[in-house]
Amino acid sequence: MPLSMDTLVSLCKRRGFIFQSSEIYGGTGSCWDYGPLGVELKNNIKRVWWRDHVQTRADMVGLDASILMHATVWKASGHVDHFTDPMVDCRECRRRFRANTLDDTPWVHYCDATKGNMFRIPGGGPCTHCGLPRTLCPDCGKGELTPPRQFNLMFKTFMGPVAEDAAVTYLRPETAQGIFVNFDNVLQSMRRKLPFGIAQIGKAFRNEITPGNFIFRTREFEQMEIEYFVNPHDSVGGRPADEYWHERWIDACMGWFQRYGLQAGNLRLREHEKDELAHYAKRTADIEYRFPIGWSELMGIANRTDFDLKQHAKWSGKTLTYFDEERKEHVVPYVIEPSAGVDRALLAFLADAYREEEVRGEKRVVLRLHPELAPIKIAVLPLLKKREEIVRTCQAIREELARRWPATYDDTAAIGRLYRRQDEVGTPFCVTVDVQTAGDSDKGEAGDGRVTIRDRDSMQQVRVPIGGLSAVFGDLLGGETWSVVAGRVGVVTSMDGG
RNA sequence: GCGGGAAUAGCUCAGCGGUAGAGCGCCAGCCUUCCAAGCUGGGGGUCGCGGGUUCGAAUCCCGUUUCCCGCUCCA
Numbered sequence: 001m002p003l004s005m006d007t008l009v010s011l012c013k014r015r016g017f018i019f020q021s022s023e024i025y026g027g028t029g030s031c032w033d034y035g036p037l038g039v040e041l042k043n044n045i046k047r048v049w050w051r052d053h054v055q056t057r058a059d060m061v062g063l064d065a066s067i068l069m070h071a072t073v074w075k076a077s078g079h080v081d082h083f084t085d086p087m088v089d090c091r092e093c094r095r096r097f098r099a100n101t102l103d104d105t106p107w108v109h110y111c112d113a114t115k116g117n118m119f120r121i122p123g124g125g126p127c128t129h130c131g132l133p134r135t136l137c138p139d140c141g142k143g144e145l146t147p148p149r150q151f152n153l154m155f156k157t158f159m160g161p162v163a164e165d166a167a168v169t170y171l172r173p174e175t176a177q178g179i180f181v182n183f184d185n186v187l188q189s190m191r192r193k194l195p196f197g198i199a200q201i202g203k204a205f206r207n208e209i210t211p212g213n214f215i216f217r218t219r220e221f222e223q224m225e226i227e228y229f230v231n232p233h234d235s236v237g238g239r240p241a242d243e244y245w246h247e248r249w250i251d252a253c254m255g256w257f258q259r260y261g262l263q264a265g266n267l268r269l270r271e272h273e274k275d276e277l278a279h280y281a282k283r284t285a286d287i288e289y290r291f292p293i294g295w296s297e298l299m300g301i302a303n304r305t306d307f308d309l310k311q312h313a314k315w316s317g318k319t320l321t322y323f324d325e326e327r328k329e330h331v332v333p334y335v336i337e338p339s340a341g342v343d344r345a346l347l348a349f350l351a352d353a354y355r356e357e358e359v360r361g362e363k364r365v366v367l368r369l370h371p372e373l374a375p376i377k378i379a380v381l382p383l384l385k386k387r388e389e390i391v392r393t394c395q396a397i398r399e400e401l402a403r404r405w406p407a408t409y410d411d412t413a414a415i416g417r418l419y420r421r422q423d424e425v426g427t428p429f430c431v432t433v434d435v436q437t438a439g440d441s442d443k444g445e446a447g448d449g450r451v452t453i454r455d456r457d458s459m460q461q462v463r464v465p466i467g468g469l470s471a472v473f474g475d476l477l478g479g480e481t482w483s484v485v486a487g488r489v490g491v492v493t494s495m496d497g498g
Numbered sequence: 499g500c501g502g503g504a505a506u507a508g509c510u511c512a513g514c515g516g517u518a519g520a521g522c523g524c525c526a527g528c529c530u531u532c533c534a535a536g537c538u539g540g541g542g543g544u545c546g547c548g549g550g551u552u553c554g555a556a557u558c559c560c561g562u563u564u565c566c567c568g569c570u571c572c573a
Binding site for chain 1: 499508509510523524525529530531532533534535564565566567569570571572573
């Protein structure tokens with residue numbers, strides 16, 4: 001049975017990943033809070049994204065621009081003009097129209113002067129039979145229209161305590177503009193040569209008409225964006241540089257999601273049709289993921305051309321160009337924009353990791369999260385919580401491991417249940433301390449100082465000395481596979497075998 | 499914004515005019531030497547909120563809020 005969104009929502013709440021915002025007040029539509037495990041998962045996603053796209057690349061730098069920006073930014077970007085059209089709805093057929101173009105569009109009219117015959121009247125003029133202007137829905141000709149409503153896809157707010165017009169600005173609807181307006185700053189301060197990119201992770205806000213589907217579409221969300229600047233006059237491999245780099249980024253992004261666990265079969269690329277392209281875009285490709293709600297956009301990779309830099313140059317009066325030493329000319333770079341949603345990525349990673357398995361006739365729910373993404377890397381568990389030596393040993397081990405990795409201790413259930421709990425939150429490894437480990441002071445028996453490591457996915461176990469744990473986890477959490485590491489350090493036992 | 503559905507314990511839900519329930523989970527104790535074991539006990543809900551009808555409302559009526567599904571919309 002395919003994973004339902006409800007199942008995921010329920011798991012997220014029950015296990016402390018994601019709660020509905022302001023729940024005790026009845027909840028706030030489209031807003032979600034990340035709980036103790038959710039914030040770890042989200043931070044992990046952001047961290048590996050940043051590491052892989054910024055820190056390990058010579059051609060990338062980072063940025064963290066403020067959410068509130070000069071209001072003119074949004075005039076230059078086009079968001080003010082394109083985000084705030086007054087809209088009206090037909091009460092009958094429920095079609096929606098832009099109020100300011102309504103009077104110029106052709107309309108359907110059932111004319112009383114001709115016993116109610118239907119006419120299609122071109123342009124915005126009155127009916128030639130009755131002489132009356134259009135008052136009803138131009139499409140069905142029957143329904144009354146609602147009063148115009150402002151559809152502010154941008155959240156308007158005020159800078160300063162006095163609400164006067166000069167101080168009006170917006171919560172940014174995308175992080176991209178923070179990069180464009182800092183293009184020259186970065187160029188000057190970081191001595192960059194084209195091609196190079198600027199990355200940013202941050203919150204963005206859109207008054208979506210229809211939010212929903214859990215964290216898929218929310219009004220407050222977080223973006224991971226790159227603006228990669230290229231010289232459109234250059235050619236690479238016989239192609240214009242912007243087209244070449246667009247392709248490279250599509251491949252890189254597709255590969256990145258798979259590297260952290262998304263199955264190739266749940267990912268696909270979708271090219272935007274010509275009439276679907278934003279007016280500034282030369283080409284846009286979406287990476288879609290097979291979410292519980294069906295195939296939907298996970299990220300978009302657009303070729304925004306030189307539109308944004310030119311717009312900001314025009315509105316700011318500043319020169320936003322790059323000097324090409326070889327050609328001795330100033331160019332406005334083209335920009336390739338890989339833009340991903342953190343929340344959507346998190347949803348995809350969760351959905352892809354979710355498994356229901358049958359183990360000894362019982363259902364096992366397990367999140368097969370990539371170890372780098374897992375909120376908790378290691379759980380240290382006592383086989384018997386009544387034995388002081390065991391508990392003490394557990395806590396010492398946890399404390400030591402927690403210096404390098406998120407590690408937790410739990411003794412509130414029997415071992416089987418403890419394992420299942422960790423499975424359900426995606427903890428890749430458990431360390432179990434038993435009587436042999438700590439010894440038995442009552443019987444005067446010394447412990448052997450060895451503990452069991454249990455692998456989440458295979459449920460196999462291997463026994464290692466406490467002193468070797470740090471090195472073993474260094475390997476396991478550093479990218480080596482369980483089978484390789486386990487085979488190297490000890491005798492592997494499986495559930496059925498032992 | 500429109501249409502439809504829903505709202506009762508942390509989760510899944512039953513109850514549909516007469517003292518708020520179950521399963522799971524959670525907590526504690528006993529037990530337990532590796533995969534959701536067992537036994538005992540426990541905490542937890544003014545049944546989304548506000549009105550109304552009634553001797554009496556989780557239950558019927560009205561309003562409202564929120565969520566879900568679909569439509570619309572989506573730089």
